[in-house]
Amino acid sequence: MGMNVDKVTIRGGRPLVGRIEVKGAKNLVTKAMVAALLGETPSLLKDVPNISDVRIVRGLLEVHGVKVTEGDEPGDMILDPVDVESAHFAAIDAHAGSSRIPILFCGPLLHRLGEAFIPDLGGCRIGDRPIDFHLEVLRKFGAVVEKQPNGIRMSAPNGLKGAKLELPYPSVGATEQVLLTAVRADGITELKNAAIEPEIMDLIHILQKMGAIITVDTDRVIRIEGVDKLDGYTHRALFDRNEAASWAAAALATQGDIFVGGARQPEMLTFLNVFRKVGGAFDIHDDGIRFYHPGGDLKPVIIETDVHPGFMTDWQQPLVIALTQAHGTSIVHETVYEQRFGFVDALVKMGATIQIHRECLGGHPCRFGQRNFNHSAVITGPTKLYGADIEVPDLRGGFSHLIAALTAEGSSTVSNVGIISRGYENFITKLRLLGADFDLEA
Numbered sequence: 510m511g512m513n514v515d516k517v518t519i520r521g522g523r524p525l526v527g528r529i530e531v532k533g534a535k536n537l538v539t540k541a542m543v544a545a546l547l548g549e550t551p552s553l554l555k556d557v558p559n560i561s562d563v564r565i566v567r568g569l570l571e572v573h574g575v576k577v578t579e580g581d582e583p584g585d586m587i588l589d590p591v592d593v594e595s596a597h598f599a600a601i602d603a604h605a606g607s608s609r610i611p612i613l614f615c616g617p618l619l620h621r622l623g624e625a626f627i628p629d630l631g632g633c634r635i636g637d638r639p640i641d642f643h644l645e646v647l648r649k650f651g652a653v654v655e656k657q658p659n660g661i662r663m664s665a666p667n668g669l670k671g672a673k674l675e676l677p678y679p680s681v682g683a684t685e686q687v688l689l690t691a692v693r694a695d696g697i698t699e700l701k702n703a704a705i706e707p708e709i710m711d712l713i714h715i716l717q718k719m720g721a722i723i724t725v726d727t728d729r730v731i732r733i734e735g736v737d738k739l740d741g742y743t744h745r746a747l748f749d750r751n752e753a754a755s756w757a758a759a760a761l762a763t764q765g766d767i768f769v770g771g772a773r774q775p776e777m778l779t780f781l782n783v784f785r786k787v788g789g790a791f792d793i794h795d796d797g798i799r800f801y802h803p804g805g806d807l808k809p810v811i812i813e814t815d816v817h818p819g820f821m822t823d824w825q826q827p828l829v830i831a832l833t834q835a836h837g838t839s840i841v842h843e844t845v846y847e848q849r850f851g852f853v854d855a856l857v858k859m860g861a862t863i864q865i866h867r868e869c870l871g872g873h874p875c876r877f878g879q880r881n882f883n884h885s886a887v888i889t890g891p892t893k894l895y896g897a898d899i900e901v902p903d904l905r906g907g908f909s910h911l912i913a914a915l916t917a918e919g920s921s922t923v924s925n926v927g928i929i930s931r932g933y934e935n936f937i938t939k940l941r942l943l944g945a946d947f948d949l950e951a
Contacts, residue, residue, distance in 0.1 A: 516924045516950040517937075519914040521896060524765035524802075525943040531753050531771045532558040532584055533746025535932045537708040539566045539610060540685050541715050541746060545588035546575065546617035547693060548719055552741035556771075557586045558749065558934035561927075568604035569611060572596040573618070588741075593621045602628035602660075609682075612643045616690030619652055619665045628660040643686050649674060650690050650698075671696030671735055678876065679704040679729060679816045688712060691733035692721040698733040705729060706817040707776045711747040718742040750776045751823040752933055755908050757800035758827035759943075761789045762834060762916045766801035767943060774798065779820050786810050787831060809837035809890070813873040814845050822846055826909040829853075830916060832888045833861040839888045842871035847882040852906030855899035859917055862889040896921040904932050911936075915945055 533556040543566065545552040557563060567577050567586075574594040578587045595618075605611050611627050618625035627640075644654050647663060649672040655662045671694045676683055684704040691698035703709075705725065713723050713731075719742050722734040753772040760767040761784070774781065774793050781791060787810055790803040809832065814822040822845035832839040833856065843849045853863050863886055869875045870885035877884045896919030901907030907929045914921035929936055940947060 515927065516922055517911070517926050518920055518922045518948045518950065519911070520920050520946040521894075521915050521917040523763070523915070523944060523946055525759050525763045525915065525945060526766045527943040528768040528770060529756060529939040529942055531749045531769055532556045532934060534708050534749040534751070535560060535562055536681070536706075536751070537711050538563060538746050540613065540689070540708070540712050541744065542566045542570060542586070542588060543610070543613050543617060544689060544712065544715055544719070545741065546570070546573070546590050546593060546614065546621060547689070547739045548590055548741040549738060550741040551587055551589040551591075553580060553743040554586045554588065555580070555582070555743075555745040556584045556748075557746065558584070560934050561931045562608070562610075565604060565608050566610055569601065569614065572600040572604060573614070590621075593618075595622055595624065595626070601626065609640070612640060613682075613685060613689060615643075615647055615652070615663055616650070616669070616686065619647075619663060619669055619690070620693040623665055625663045626660060627663075642680075642683060646674065646683060646686050647690065650694055669694040671698040671733070673699045675701035676703065678702070681706055681709060684709055684731070685712065688716060688723070688731070688733065691735060692716050692719075692723070692739065693737075694735040696735055698735070700731045700733070701729065703729050703731045704816060707747055707750065715742050715744050718744060747776070748772060749932075750780070751821070751905070753777065753798070754780050754821075754824045755827040755905075755912075755933070757784060757789070757791070757798075758831050759912045759915065760800040761787065761802050761807070761831040762912050764802040765943070766799070768797055768799045770797040772798040779818055780824050783810060783812060783820060783828070787828070787835060789831075807831060807835040807891070809835045809839040809888075811840045811871065813842040813871040815873060816845065822849060823905050825849070826852060826905040827912055829863075829886065829888060830856070830909055830912040832890065833863070833894065834891045834916070835888075836891055837889075839890070840870050841886045841888065842869060842873060842875070843884040843886075844873055844875045844877070847877050847880070847884055850883055850886055851902045852909050853886060855897070855910055856894075856913055858899065859894045859897045859913055859921070860892050861894060862892050863887065893918065895919055898922045898924070901925040901928050904928055908933060908936075911940075
C-alpha cells in the first residue's frame, strides 16, 4: 500500500487509537540483503518489511544473479548468491532509480567477481561528496576506480587489502561501506570514528554469523580481520525504531493511544526520555511499547539531534508536530543533516508558529555553524492546526505531514504520499486500524 496512491484526503481532529506492528528496520534490512552477496551459501532474513526500498534492493540483487524467494513465515526472505554474475549498467540503472544503494554493492561484488559498476544515478549525484567519499574508501582497499561516460567501473586486479581509515564524521553509510568491504579483504582493517547505531551493530552481528571477525571498542574504533570465506546467515532483523518513534509522535500529537508491537526499550532509550519530557506517557511490554497522551498540557523541550546514542535526526520531524501543541517555546537544533526543515513550510501554512534560523541554537558542536544552512527551529505553541493542501517532500517529512493533517481541524489533502512507502510498511492499512478518517485518490 502507498505506492499506488498519490493523494490522501484526511479529516483530522480524531485521536489515533489501536495497535500496529513494526517489522525490521529499513536502515538495517537493505544492508543485510547486500551482505548476503558475501556468503557462499543462502541466507535467511526474517521480519523484512514490504517497503519500496526493499523492492529496489531485491531487484538489484536479482539482476546480479541472486535468487530471492519468500520463506515459510510472512516477512521471511531467502537470498541465494551461488550464481552471482555481473549485471549490465542499464539493468542496474533501471532498478536503482535515484537510490544510492548500488554503491554498497561494490565491496561485495569486487570480492565475488573482481569488478563492480555504478551507473550514473541522475547527473551530478555521481560527483557529489558522499559518493566521492565511498569511492575514496574503496580506493584505500585497493580498488581501481575508472570513470566512464555512463557511470563508474571498479576492479580489484590485486584483490582488496585491509586499510587504516578514520572518518571525519561518524557516517552510517561510510561505516557500512567499510564493514561490507573489509570482512573479505586481506589483512586487518581499522576504522576510527565509526558510526555505532543499533542498525550498524545488527549488521555486525549478521557478518559475525557469516564468519567475520569484528571487534568494536568503546571509543568508536572498529577492527575487522579479513577472512577467506563467509557463509550465509539466519537473522531476525532489528525492529524499525524510526517507524516506532513516528507512531509514538502521532499518538502524542493527536491525543491518542497507540500500541507499537515489536518496539523495544533499549534502542529507543533516548527517544523515550524526550517523549516523557514533552508530556507523553509509555508502558513497556514484552511484545511492544504503548505510547499515549495522558492528558494535561504538553511541555516545550530543547532538542539537539546527534549520532547514536544521541537523539536521532529521523525522530525530530514527527515530534515537531507534537511540539506545535506544547505550551511554550521549543528549540530543535539539527546537527546531522543540513537541510532537514523543508517540511516546516507546510506546517506554517496550517497555522503552526515556527521560525527557522541559520544560527546554532544550542550548545552541541555543530558542523553547520557559520554556514548558510537553516538548521535550527523555534516552535512556539500551542497553535491550532487547520486543514490545508500540502505535498510530501521526503520520507520523514512526509510522515510528519500525515501527522499534522491528522491533528488539524478540517480536511487536508496530502499529495505525493507514495514516497512514504519507502520506509513505512502498509501505512495506509495502519492508519485504518488506528481509526483515521481519510479517502484515497489513485
